Amino acid sequence: MSGDAWISETTPYLAPREQGKPDAWTEEAGRRGRRGGQTLLQVGEVSAPAPVRAALNLGADGQAVLRSRLILLDGHPVEIARSYYPVTVARGTRLADPRKIPGGAVSLLHDLGFSSGVVLEDVSAGLADPEEREHLALPEGSAVLRLLRTTATAEGVPFEASWMTMPADRHLTYRLGK
Numbered sequence: 270m271s272g273d274a275w276i277s278e279t280t281p282y283l284a285p286r287e288q289g290k291p292d293a294w295t296e297e298a299g300r301r302g303r304r305g306g307q308t309l310l311q312v313g314e315v316s317a318p319a320p321v322r323a324a325l326n327l328g329a330d331g332q333a334v335l336r337s338r339l340i341l342l343d344g345h346p347v348e349i350a351r352s353y354y355p356v357t358v359a360r361g362t363r364l365a366d367p368r369k370i371p372g373g374a375v376s377l378l379h380d381l382g383f384s385s386g387v388v389l390e391d392v393s394a395g396l397a398d399p400e401e402r403e404h405l406a407l408p409e410g411s412a413v414l415r416l417l418r419t420t421a422t423a424e425g426v427p428f429e430a431s432w433m434t435m436p437a438d439r440h441l442t443y444r445l446g447k
Contacts (some may be wrong), residue, residue, distance in 0.1 A: 273412070274336040276302060278340040279353075280335065289352075290372070292305075292307075292372075292373045293341055294306075294340060298342060303342055303343055304341075304342070304343050304344065305340075305341065305342060306340075306342075306344070307338045307339060307341060307350075308338065308339045308341065309336070309337070309338055309367060309368075309369065310337040310339055310349075310404070311336075311337040312334075312335065312336050312337070312365065312366065312367035313334070313365070313367070314332055314333070314334055314356060314360070315332070315333060315334075315335045315336060315353075316330075316331050316332060316333075316364070316414060317331045317332070317333040317335075317430075318432075320329075320391075320417055320430075321333065321353045321430045321432060324389075324427060324430040325353065325354075325355055325427045325428075326427060327355060327364060327432050331335065332356050333353040333354060333355060333359075333430075334353070334355075334356055334358075334359035334360065334364055334437045334441070335351060335352070335353055336351075336352045336354075336364060336374065337350070337351045337352075338350045338351075338352075339350065339404050345406075345427075346404055346405050347405075347435065347436075348405075348433055348434065348435045349401060349404050349433070349434040350371050350431060350432075350433050351429060351431065351432045351433075352371065352374060352429060352430070352431045352432075353429070353430045353431070353432070354429055355427075355428065357399070358378075358381070358383065358428050359430075360397070361418075362381065364377065366421065366425055368374075369440075373406050373431075374434075378428065378429065380387060383422060383428045383429075384422065384423075385420045385421070385422075386420070386421060386422050386423025386424070386425075387420075387421040387423065387425055388418060388419070388420050388421075389418070390417070390418045390419075391398075391416070391417045392414060392415070392416050392417075392418055393414075393417075394412055394413065394414050394415070394437055395412065395413060395415065395438075396410065396411070396412060396413070397411045397412070397413045397434075400435050401413055405424045405434070405435075405436055407436060409410050410434065411437070412437035412438075413423045413434050413435060413437055414434070414435045414436075414437050415432060415434050415435075416432075416433045416435070417430060417431070417432050417433075418430070418431045418433070
């Protein structure tokens with residue numbers, strides 16, 4: 270994706286998928302004649318980083334269920350997506366299972382009674398840390414964009430914080446709505 274403008278709509282990533290449909294990323298890439306995919310890097314209960322603890326109102330213990338994925342375009346890494354869920358939402362569900370979720374996490378969350386009503390996206394930039402450089406195949410000193418998307422119910426109860434890390438040399442435009 271380097272050097273290419275990529276305009277993406279956030280809405281499909283927040284809506285449950287129809288049964289049998291591919292995940293939103295695979296579908297979006299396919300519409301552009303590309304091949305989208307992902308590799309599961311880590312799933313389990315973790316101590317969430319401070320911005321995620323704050324976003325999810327986790328308190329001092331900061332425990333969350335993490336689903337970390339490497340997002341691929343035509344077989345090449347383009348993003349690290351780390352989705353965090355309060356343990357009260359995810360423990361004992363497929364969110365805590367280290368396998369692909371049929372229909373994706375958004376569909377499962379919907380089935381569990383969690384639908385997006387409020388979405389906040391916070392973008393920052395910085396130097397890639399060693400793990401980000403390794404997964405994204407970046408040289409030392411590379412800059413990355415980090416987008417923290419917090420999804421809450423219509424009542425404002427946060428149930429997912431997704432921290433996405435992308436190389437900064439890409440042009441990304443996110444469009445809300447259609």
